[in-house]
Amino acid sequence: MITTLKRVAKNLLAVPAVRKVYEGGTRVTLNLFGSHRLPATAYSVPGLLTFNREQYAVLSGRRAYYRALSTSRPTHVELRRNIHRLEKGMSMQPRRPVFARDYIAETVDYYRVAVAGQAGDRSIEGDELLWAREVLTEYFEIVPDGDPAVDRARSRFAAIPVPDGETNGVPMRPYPQRDIKPSDITYDQLLALAKQRRSIRWFEQRPVPRDLIDKALLVGRESPTACNRLPYEFLVFDDPEMVRKVASIPFGTAGYHHQIPTVIVVKGNLDNYFSPRDRHAIYIDSALATMGFLYALETLGLSSSVINWPDFEPLEMKMAKTLGLAPHERVICLIAVGYADRDALVASSPKKSLDVLRRFNVAR
Structure with a gap:
């Protein structure tokens, strides 16, 4: 059905008179509805299905995100996000003595759920859990006692059983840039x-x-x-x-x-x-x-x-x-x-020049 409709539309647009009318109507429509957000909103009403799939997908994704928070999965994106935030806080120059107080309790709770999942053999990735453990351990080592929110989270973290697995020398905490081995690629x-x-x-x-x-x-x-x-x-x-x-x-x-x-x-x-x-x-x-x-x-x-x-x-x-x-x-x-067919032709596809692609300190 889709193929048939495509063929019919293609054949119609191949007729010069039809093509001219189509393009003229398109330009009038765009000039009218593409000039401001208000007419664009009006235009979107009859074309609701064009963007409804994305809206539905976003809402469905958020729904699935919150439903998964209390369950164990192979990867815990909420834990990954917060552990990454902790690493960024550790890497700040200068680093604040106390940071992440607004989400450290939440992060420890995410970690607890993940550890419980491993204990229940629900196949969470081992490296993800090790990374979370190592970063949280580092966080509580470098943030001093005395902040009530951090101290409560520290106590809760200490009560969580240590999960299985070892880092085996793989860096799982923030490390100096100088420790990155340069590649030989020029x-x-x-x-x-x-x-x-x-x-x-x-x-x-x-x-x-x-x-x-x-x-x-x-x-x-x-x-x-x-x-x-x-x-x-x-x-x-x-x-x-x-x-x-x-x-x-x-x-x-x-x-x-x-x-x-x-x-x-x-x-x-x-x-x-x-x-x-x-x-x-x-x-x-x-x-x-x-x-x-x-x-x-x-x-x-x-x-x-x-x-x-x-x-x-x-x-x-x-x-x-x-x-x-x-x-x-x-x-x-x-x-x-x-594996490429060596005798087949390849499009040359020259690229745009840098003068077209790049601007320095220009805003418009």
């Missing part, structure tokens, strides 16, 4: 890698080793992420039937989806947030992780193409049904991965 090497990475759409018909996907993901997950929450998942499909089904959904794969060896759906999870102000973080953090992932694939001999995912209701519904997504799980993009 700027010229990095620039060469960026130029090497092209969008590849034609692949050899051989499977992609899963261990190489995992290696590339180890690089992607090191990307910056707000409050260390990593609000995304990479859904990897390498079964030919599933690849065909998933890769054929986006508009942008027409004509080549049939020969993609592996397709990955990058999914953002809005249940990582209690506030709608963070609703766009899934797109930023996922994009940052995706770029690191793509560069890592290149070093492993694999090529890729990012498949655009427009916010189009019929496709959103089809993908959600195909993957069994919850309302608060949003598709960010898709990635085709495989």
